Amino acid sequence: MKHLLLLMALAAVIGCAPPYFAGLDAAAPLAHQMTRVGFMGPVSTNESDIATGMRFLPTRPTAASIGSLSVTSGFVITTTLSTEWLSFVYLDSSGVAQVSFPEIQFTLIGADPNYPLNEYDVAATTTTANIVVFTMNPTTPSSSTAELLRAALPGGPLALPTPPPTSGNPEPIANMFGGQAAVGVQYFPASATADNFNLLVVALPYGTGPGYAIDGVTHVLSASGAALPGIPALTLPSPVNRFLYYYNPATTNNYAEYNLNGQWVCYQWTPAAPVPVTLAGVTHRVDALLTSGELLSTEGGTLRLYDSTGTQELAVPMNGMQFSYEAYIGTTPYVFFSFPMSMKHGWGFNVYAVPTASMKSLH
Amino acid sequence: MVVGASARTLSAAAAAAVFCAALVLPCCLSAQDQAAAQKTPRRILVSVEKTLFSGLSADDLGVLQRSFLTSLSIADGAPSPVAYGQKAFPSRPADRDKAARAVGADAWLLLVVSGSKARPVLRVESSDLIYETHTLGFTVNRREPFPLMDINREEWGDVIPLVVKAYPAMDPEVYSGGPPAAATLIVRALPGTVISGLSPKPVTVGKDGAASVDPPSPAPYTLRATLAGYVPSTVSFYLDGQKEIAVTQVRVPWLLFDLVFLDGLYPGVSATLASSPFPGFLRLGFTTFRFGIAVNQDQFFSSLPLSQFTLLAGIYLSPEDKPTRWYVGAGPVLRVSIPPGGSFTVDELLPWGVQLVGGVEFSLVPHLRLFVEHAPSGYFTPQPALFNAYYGNDVTIPYFLLGSAVALDPFEVRIGLRWVL
Numbered sequence: 001m002k003h004l005l006l007l008m009a010l011a012a013v014i015g016c017a018p019p020y021f022a023g024l025d026a027a028a029p030l031a032h033q034m035t036r037v038g039f040m041g042p043v044s045t046n047e048s049d050i051a052t053g054m055r056f057l058p059t060r061p062t063a064a065s066i067g068s069l070s071v072t073s074g075f076v077i078t079t080t081l082s083t084e085w086l087s088f089v090y091l092d093s094s095g096v097a098q099v100s101f102p103e104i105q106f107t108l109i110g111a112d113p114n115y116p117l118n119e120y121d122v123a124a125t126t127t128t129a130n131i132v133v134f135t136m137n138p139t140t141p142s143s144s145t146a147e148l149l150r151a152a153l154p155g156g157p158l159a160l161p162t163p164p165p166t167s168g169n170p171e172p173i174a175n176m177f178g179g180q181a182a183v184g185v186q187y188f189p190a191s192a193t194a195d196n197f198n199l200l201v202v203a204l205p206y207g208t209g210p211g212y213a214i215d216g217v218t219h220v221l222s223a224s225g226a227a228l229p230g231i232p233a234l235t236l237p238s239p240v241n242r243f244l245y246y247y248n249p250a251t252t253n254n255y256a257e258y259n260l261n262g263q264w265v266c267y268q269w270t271p272a273a274p275v276p277v278t279l280a281g282v283t284h285r286v287d288a289l290l291t292s293g294e295l296l297s298t299e300g301g302t303l304r305l306y307d308s309t310g311t312q313e314l315a316v317p318m319n320g321m322q323f324s325y326e327a328y329i330g331t332t333p334y335v336f337f338s339f340p341m342s343m344k345h346g347w348g349f350n351v352y353a354v355p356t357a358s359m360k361s362l363h
Numbered sequence: 364m365v366v367g368a369s370a371r372t373l374s375a376a377a378a379a380a381v382f383c384a385a386l387v388l389p390c391c392l393s394a395q396d397q398a399a400a401q402k403t404p405r406r407i408l409v410s411v412e413k414t415l416f417s418g419l420s421a422d423d424l425g426v427l428q429r430s431f432l433t434s435l436s437i438a439d440g441a442p443s444p445v446a447y448g449q450k451a452f453p454s455r456p457a458d459r460d461k462a463a464r465a466v467g468a469d470a471w472l473l474l475v476v477s478g479s480k481a482r483p484v485l486r487v488e489s490s491d492l493i494y495e496t497h498t499l500g501f502t503v504n505r506r507e508p509f510p511l512m513d514i515n516r517e518e519w520g521d522v523i524p525l526v527v528k529a530y531p532a533m534d535p536e537v538y539s540g541g542p543p544a545a546a547t548l549i550v551r552a553l554p555g556t557v558i559s560g561l562s563p564k565p566v567t568v569g570k571d572g573a574a575s576v577d578p579p580s581p582a583p584y585t586l587r588a589t590l591a592g593y594v595p596s597t598v599s600f601y602l603d604g605q606k607e608i609a610v611t612q613v614r615v616p617w618l619l620f621d622l623v624f625l626d627g628l629y630p631g632v633s634a635t636l637a638s639s640p641f642p643g644f645l646r647l648g649f650t651t652f653r654f655g656i657a658v659n660q661d662q663f664f665s666s667l668p669l670s671q672f673t674l675l676a677g678i679y680l681s682p683e684d685k686p687t688r689w690y691v692g693a694g695p696v697l698r699v700s701i702p703p704g705g706s707f708t709v710d711e712l713l714p715w716g717v718q719l720v721g722g723v724e725f726s727l728v729p730h731l732r733l734f735v736e737h738a739p740s741g742y743f744t745p746q747p748a749l750f751n752a753y754y755g756n757d758v759t760i761p762y763f764l765l766g767s768a769v770a771l772d773p774f775e776v777r778i779g780l781r782w783v784l
Contacts, residue, residue, distance in 0.1 A: 017653060017665045019770065021712055025668075026705030039748040097752070319704050322684055341749070348752045 014309060022348070026319035029341055030090045030303070033362050034337065034352035037061075038071025041341070041348025043097050045078045045087050048347055053079035056089075056338040056349035057122045057324050059129040064330045071351045073154060075131050077120055079166055082108050084118055088129065088151040088158040097346075100156025102131075104149060112138035114259040114285070115242050121187035123195050128152055132197070135170065138242040141181035145170035152170055166272070168230070173199065184256060185246025189291065192328040200245035246289035253308055255279075255295065257286050266295075266310065279310025290326055291333040292356050298323045305360055313360045326356060385487070391549060402532035405442035407489075408459075409435070409594065410452035410469040415478040424476070427509065431474060434519045435526065442530040460492055464599040467583050468531055469493050474522070481508045487522055487532055489529060492583075492601075498529040507687070546580035549573050552588050552610040558584040578602060588612065591640030594683045615639040615683055616783045623648070623779030627654035629665075633673070635781075642683070648673040669700045669710065688732075692720045696740060712750060713770055716742030724781055732781040739773045741765065 010253040025029075040056060048054065055077040063069035070155075073090035074076035076099075086104040091097055111117035115138060123130040128150040137143040151158045158167050173182040184200035246255040256276070257266040266282035269275065297304040298318060305314040324336040333356040342350045354362070412430040419427070428446065428670045434591035435444045445466050452473050453459050463471040467494045479480035482505060503521045550558050551594045552568045559565040561576040561584055568574040578584060581603040588596040588610045596610050619635040631650030638644060652667040677692025696718050698710035709715075722736035744750045745766050 017655070017667060018669065018772075019712055019750065020667050020669045020700070020710065022668055022700065022705075022752075024711040024749075025700045025708050026702035028711050029706060031711070033475045036746075039746065039752070042752040095748075134597070251402070317704065318777040319702075343753050346750070349747055349750065350746070 020182075023320045023341060023342055024339070027321045030316060030318060030321055031339065031350070031352055033067055033358075034354040036350060037066065037069045037353050038351045039348060040071055040074060040089060040091070040351070041097050042086075042343055042346035043076055043089050043348070044346030045076060045085060045099055045172050046101075046103060047078045047080050047083075047085050049082055051078045051347075052081060054340045054342075054347050054349075055079075055120075055322055055324075056340065056351070057120060057131070058336065058338070058351050059151075059327075060122050060125040060327055061329060062125050062273070066329050066332075066334065066353060069329060069353070073129055073151070073156075073211065073351075074351075075120065075122065075129070076157075076349075078103075078348075079108070084108055086133065086149070086158065088132070088156040090153075090155050092116065092155070098155065099362065100151060100158060102157065104158060106133065108137065110137070110139065113243060114262075115244070119185060119187075121195075121197070123148075123187075123325075124151075124189075124193050126193070129156075130189070132171070134173075134182075136182070136185060136242060141183050141241050142172070142174045142184050144173045146185075147171065148175050173201075183241060184243035186246045186289065187244075187325070188247070188249070188289065189325075189327050189333065189355060192330060196249065197249040198245065200243050210223060225323055244286055245253075246286065247293070248289055248293055248308075250291070251308065253293070255286065255289060259285070268308075268310070279306070281310035281312055282306050283352075287323055288326060290335065290359065292359070296323065296335070296359070303362065316362055321352070324351070329353070331355075380533070404440075404468055404532045406445055406468045406532040407442040407526075407530060408447055408466055408471040409444045409474070410447035410464040410472070411474045411477070412452060414475065416478050417483070418480040422646075423480075423509075427476065429689040431519055431522075438523050438527050439521065439529045440532055442532075455717075456490065459490065460470045461599065462602065463492055463584050464583050467585070470498070472499070472526065478504070481505060485522060485532060487525070489526065499525060501525070543570060545577040545624075546602065546604075548576050548578060548580075548605065549607040550576060550586065550588075550610060551607060552596075552722060553590055553593065555614050556588050556590040556593075556610065556612065558586055558588050558610075560584060576646075580604070586610070597684065607703055618784045619644075620784070621646075621648070621779050622782075623650070623777050625650050625777050626775055629775075631779075642679040644677050644679070644692075646673070646675040646677065646694075648675065667700075668702050669698060670696045672699065673718060675718070677720060686726045687723060689721075690722050691722075694718060696721075696742070698742075713742035713744050714745060716740050716770075718775070722777075727780075730781065730783045734776040734779055734781050738777055740771070740775050742772070744768055744769045744770050 024095045038058070056074055057077070057295050058071045058074035061069050076087045076089050078085040078087065084106045086106065088100040088101060089097055094118060099259065106118045108117055117135060117138070119134040119136060121132045121134065123132055131149050133147045133149065134188050138180055148161050149158050150161050168304045182199045182201045187305040188196040188198060230276065242258065244257040252270045252272070254259050255267050257264055264280045264283055264285055266286065267276035268279050269277065282295065284297040287298050288296040290296055293308045294313065295306040301318050303314065303316050305310060306312050320341050321337050326333055326335050334353040335356050337352045339350040340350065385505065409432060411424065411431055413424050423526045432444050432446055435441050445468050447462065452464055459471050463469070463762070464657065470490065472487065472489040475486040476483055477486065485503040485505065487499050487501055491498045520702065548561065549559070550568065551557065551573050554568055554570045554572055556568040557565045558574050558576070566574045566576055583599070583601050584598060585599040590612060592615055593612045594615055596612055598608065598610060600608060615637065616637065621633040621635065623631045625631055625635060629650055629652050631648060632647050633648030635644050635646040650671050652665070652669040655665040656663065673694060673696050675692045675694035677690050679688055679690045681688040696716040698713055698715065700710050701707050701709065718738045718740045719737045720736050722734055724732040724734035727733050739753050750770055
């Protein structure tokens with residue numbers, strides 16, 4: 001009997017909790033419908049111990065097929081109470097995740113909780129990993145800036161482009177458009193090697209009181225800066241200086257969404273039918289317009305898809321899964337997600353992809 | 364505290380000594396001795412032991428036992444010794460009687476050496492099963508050390524004459540009032556039962572539930588009854604005029620339930636379906652990590668929404684009627700979880716694995732066994748990079764990565780109670 005007691009004691013001493021990630025299992029039903037394309041980690045940034053949130057945006061893939069894609073680098077956004085830190089991370093030759101310092105700091109002071117203050121858009125990869133950070137000032141649109149950062153592959157570091165833009169980096173968006181202020185910005189993949197950035201801009205001075213409107217001087221610019229047709233005056237119920245804006249070059253559909261008193265309102269118009277109409281079905285924050293023409297929302301941890309008329313096609317819990325971006329693999333557009341996991345030596349990120357065409361069949 | 368000699372060594376040596384003595388003894392018999400040999404010698408179970416602080420090693424004890432058994436074997440009129448072959452002689456007189464009967468002896472003797480090597484003290488206890496008397500109980504204080512390295516020089520003049528005197532060879536009539544003669548004995552058991560121990564060859568119980576044997580009587584016997592699907596039965600008795608003996612047979616249990624604790628004392632249950640007559644079994648187990656004690660963790664209790672199912676195919680290596688039974692087995696493990704905010708799912712990190720099991724169970728009381736299992740497990744992981752990142756560069760017991768897709772836990776241990784229905 002004493003031997004058994006000894007054995008029991010030994011078992012208790014050497015016994016420990018088994019390896020297990022509850023979050024990974026919670027996200028499993030959704031993850032199983034996607035292709036897991038890689039893992040990055042463990043990543044330990046300077047602020048990861050005090051992080052309130054961690055995101056991973058993989059470097060835009062250059063693979064010709066999803067089967068040949070591997071995640072070897074990307075951008076980590078560490079969110080603390082008042083600051084976001086952008087880091088470039090990569091796998092070294094031994095397959096060990098490394099953080100390429102220095103980290104770039106972006107303030108969160110003055111952020112409107114309904115909108116992202118800093119929008120991180122990973123741009124197509126050539127010889128560098130590229131990311132554009134739009135800082136959309138919610139109260140003073142003329143102060144909104146854009147900043148391009150590049151990391152030499154494979155190991156960085158993350159740095160300003162050479163030579164830097166003539167108007168500085170970060171560059172006031174207003175400088176790009178003759179003094180007009182941007183109130184919304186969109187990244188949209190054009191191909192495997194090119195992207196469009198579309199902005200919703202208003203002329204200065206813009207209105208600040210009740211009745212402030214997107215009027216005839218408001219227009220949309222493509223990445224090339226060509227002006228798209230303006231829209232008729234649209235009277236808004238109260239001051240709004242910040243929009244979520246999306247433009248579909250295939251259909252010429254424009255979408256502008258704003259939040260007022262906690263309610264999201266989404267307008268849609270086209271150059272051919274320029275009078276904005278409200279999409280009553282879209283009641284959540286829209287995070288992306290997909291190449292399929294569908295609107296994607298991840299508000300509240302629920303993945304929603306709306307068709308181009310605002311009809312909800314899908315609503316599934318994400319259980320910790322985070323939307324990264326849409327990108328072309330070869331000629332097929334995929335939607336990328338990442339799943340962060342806190343672990344003993346930092347953070348790990350699983351990266352998943354699903355063909356854009358299959359998004360509506362997720363469940 | 365009494366410590367037994369190395370059982371295997373001693374019993375083999377003792378058997379050799381008795382065998383040699385049996386060869387030598389007939390040559391030494393005089394005519395008078397041969398007349399005396401007509402009598403039936405007694406058969407005595409002998410155990411030689413030492414106390415913890417006697418200063419004797421196990422080897423020393425072996426030498427002493429061989430010396431004592433040899434001396435007793437060649438002593439005129441002495442009972443035939445049978446060496447006790449287990450680790451420690453039973454402490455209860457009733458168990459000692461039982462042990463003696465089990466080997467066909469009609470007496471037992473326990474010789475315990477204490478004191479020191481230089482001034483040993485011998486304590487002798489002995490009991491006669493025929494007359495049901497405690498025949499010997501005395502202590503000898505030696506004033507000189509054992510000549511341990513020379514058995515021939517060892518003297519037992521202060522013990523063996525008393526043993527010979529206590530157990531003289533008996534006239535056959537003394538046993539039961541008649542000479543030993545073959546007596547018909549009916550053994551009643553289930554049809555098909557094989558009875559061994561009463562005749563040179565095992566006999567099989569017929570369809571009428573009886574088997575007839577003709578063993579010499581009077582004499583002590585131990586029979587063993589085996590029948591497929593039934594627990595083997597062992598019965599020790601002293602045959603002295605009985606006409607029949609009935610064997611009680613119990614069906615091999617086909618269903619067992621376990622209450623088990625895994626590793627850091629995570630609870631679980633399992634059900635075993637035993638096959639018969641093949642000593643194999645199939646066991647379905649369920650262990651939850653929802654409530655656990657993990658003494659080496661940051662907190663005393665551990666709770667994970669994780670569970671695992673195990674399916675084990677095994678085989679018992681020891682007979683059903685043994686108080687200690689060994690078994691081995693192997694089978695798959697499936698890990699499932701109901702994570703917060705999620706639904707029931709197969710675990711992502713280590714979804715399934717294979718376990719090898721080696722276990723031993725001890726009968727505590729009828730229908731209840733205590734068991735201990737060592738279950739080294741290998742888990743397949745579809746995400747080895749994540750698993751590796753989980754542990755980093757630590758050497759973390761018990762899990763470690765083997766190859767590119769197997770996480771090994773070589774230390775998994777299960778302890779529990781097994782209820783035999």
